[in-house]
Amino acid sequence: MPRAPRLLLAAGGTGGHLFPGVAVAELAQRQAGAAVLFVGTSGGMEKDVIPQLGFSLRFIPAEQLRGRTRWGKIRSVVVAGYGVGAAWRIIREFAPDVIFSIGGYASAPTVLAGWLQRIPCVLLEPNAIPGLANRFLSWFAARVCLGFETAARFFPRHKVVHTGNPVRSALRPTLQPAATDKPFTILVFGGSAGAHRLNHIVPQALARLHKTQSSHKGTNPAQAIQIIHQTGQAEYAAVSASYATRGITARVVPFIDAMQEVYAEADLVICRAGAITAAELTLLGKPAILIPYPYAADDHQRANAEALVQAGAAVMLLDHTLSPKLLEQTVARLVQHRDILGSMARAAADLGRPDATAAVVQTCFACAPDVSSSGREVSCQER
Numbered sequence: 001m002p003r004a005p006r007l008l009l010a011a012g013g014t015g016g017h018l019f020p021g022v023a024v025a026e027l028a029q030r031q032a033g034a035a036v037l038f039v040g041t042s043g044g045m046e047k048d049v050i051p052q053l054g055f056s057l058r059f060i061p062a063e064q065l066r067g068r069t070r071w072g073k074i075r076s077v078v079v080a081g082y083g084v085g086a087a088w089r090i091i092r093e094f095a096p097d098v099i100f101s102i103g104g105y106a107s108a109p110t111v112l113a114g115w116l117q118r119i120p121c122v123l124l125e126p127n128a129i130p131g132l133a134n135r136f137l138s139w140f141a142a143r144v145c146l147g148f149e150t151a152a153r154f155f156p157r158h159k160v161v162h163t164g165n166p167v168r169s170a171l172r173p174t175l176q177p178a179a180t181d182k183p184f185t186i187l188v189f190g191g192s193a194g195a196h197r198l199n200h201i202v203p204q205a206l207a208r209l210h211k212t213q214s215s216h217k218g219t220n221p222a223q224a225i226q227i228i229h230q231t232g233q234a235e236y237a238a239v240s241a242s243y244a245t246r247g248i249t250a251r252v253v254p255f256i257d258a259m260q261e262v263y264a265e266a267d268l269v270i271c272r273a274g275a276i277t278a279a280e281l282t283l284l285g286k287p288a289i290l291i292p293y294p295y296a297a298d299d300h301q302r303a304n305a306e307a308l309v310q311a312g313a314a315v316m317l318l319d320h321t322l323s324p325k326l327l328e329q330t331v332a333r334l335v336q337h338r339d340i341l342g343s344m345a346r347a348a349a350d351l352g353r354p355d356a357t358a359a360v361v362q363t364c365f366a367c368a369p370d371v372s373s374s375g376r377e378v379s380c381q382e383r
Contacts, residue, residue: 004033005368008096008119010087010111012040013104015192016276018049020124021102023166023357024364025055031361037094039087040106045192060086062105066132066297083109084116091117097368098122100360101137108133115140120367124360126165126275128303130154142367145360147275148307163360164353165279170260173284173354183226184335187266192255194232195272197319198291199239202229202270205327207246212332225335228265230256268334268341270327273305273316279356282313285349287341289330294319313348 007028011021021038028034038057040046050057062083065076087110091099099114099121101107111121125134126147138144138155146152147165186206190198206227213225227250231239236254243250256262263269263280269288271277281288290308292301308314315330334341353359 004035005098005365006035006037006094006096007364007368008037008039008091008094008099008110008114009102010039010099010107011102011104012038012044012046012050012106015045016126016274017102017104017107018044018046019168020126020166020276020360021100022049022053022055023168024100024102024360026169027166027357027361028364032365037090037096039090039110040104044104044106046104058090060090060106060109062109064105080109084113087113088116091119098364100124100364101141102126103131103134108137111137111140122360122364122367124165125151125155126279127151127300128275128307129298129300131297131300143363145363147279147356148304150303150307161359161363163363164356165275166357166360167276167279167283168259169357170258171263171280171283172260173349173352183224185226185228185265185267186270186331187228187262187268188270189230189256190232190272191274191277192232194230194235194254195291195293196235197322198270198272199229199231199235199242201322201324201327203239203242203246203248203250204324205331206250207243207248208324208328209331209335210246210248212328226265227251228253228256228262230254268331270331273301273308275300275304278304278308279353282308282348282352283354283356285345285352287334287344287348288314289327289334290314290316291319291322292316308348308351311347311351313344313351315344 009021011018025036036055038050038055041062042059060083061079063076063079091113099119101111101123114121120142122143123134123141124145128148128150130151135154143161144155144159145161145163149162152160188202229250229252231254233254240252263284269286273290273292290305292305305316309316
């Protein structure tokens with residue numbers, strides 16, 4: 001008789017490496033009563049988030065490898081060896097049926113320790129261009145779940161499954177049309193820690209837009225601009241002052257917990273192009289101005305943004321060309337031409353994968369023998 005699965009998730013560091021795992025863990029518990037354990041590092045945001053959500057969490061030693069000096073890389077490899085040993089012990093104690101790796105420093109040691117113990121591992125590659133770690137780890141994995149189908153060329157073909165990227169369960173598409181009698185709402189964010197470049201440029205650009213609008217008499221109140229700007233904790237005070245000194249009223253916050261609510265208000269989003277951000281935008285059908293982080297590994301944020309641009313769901317502005325004038329002109333064009341915004345929103349929704357979390361959970365369950373699951377059975381042996 002099938003039993004409830006035991007799911008170990010290697011995740012953490014940043015929200016993009018953590019919240020997809022949370023979405024998978026929550027659904028696995030709801031669907032099959034899965035026992036869940038997260039493995040991360042003591043320096044990542046998981047140390048605060050996971051216990052608050054009621055999940056168990058264990059730490060292993062692990063450090064960044066890429067971008068370090070020669071001796072720093074040697075140190076990282078040595079620490080990774082200790083991490084494999086720590087992960088080995090955790091796996092022996094928890095006895096998972098399957099390991100799901102979302103990324104972050106803890107992923108490689110955990111996947112390697114699982115492979116050595118013959119525990120099936122499923123990877124999530126959220127970006128259009130995968131990092132070196134997942135390309136390497138794919139040889140030890142049973143399946144690789146893809147957020148972008150274009151990433152398939154980097155992995156063994158028989159292992160890839162285009163699932164889309166899991167997003168937090170609170171986010172749900174809405175079928176209600178946007179109100180036409182409310183201010184035009186712009187949502188600005190750069191990830192959980194904010195983005196200095198956006199924090200610096202966006203207030204200047206929107207001040208220019210406000211000045212232009214104010215110079216036109218008889219402006220329809222519905223064309224007024226409402227701004228919601230998530231800054232990150234470090235630059236909250238500076239961004240608040242930046243809007244205030246320019247005479248702009250904005251709702252400035254260091255962090256947004258209820259993203260569903262602000263997404264529902266937003267007519268346009270200005271943000272970076274992380275994989276999970278792209279998944280949220282497409283799930284909710286939100287038009288966006290994407291400004292990829294230029295120092296992301298292999299410039300993967302630009303590739304993420306290009307996928308949305310090619311579908312007509314977003315406009316991309318490159319960081320090195322970004323200026324208050326260019327951003328103001330781009331926003332003004334979209335504010336003035338709501339038909340373009342509507343077309344972008346529909347294109348975004350067409351890209352959305354509301355079944356992504358369920359597809360990932362199903363893939364994990366299919367790789368775990370003798371456990372309960374729901375939906376179509378997809379064997380890890382299928383080709």
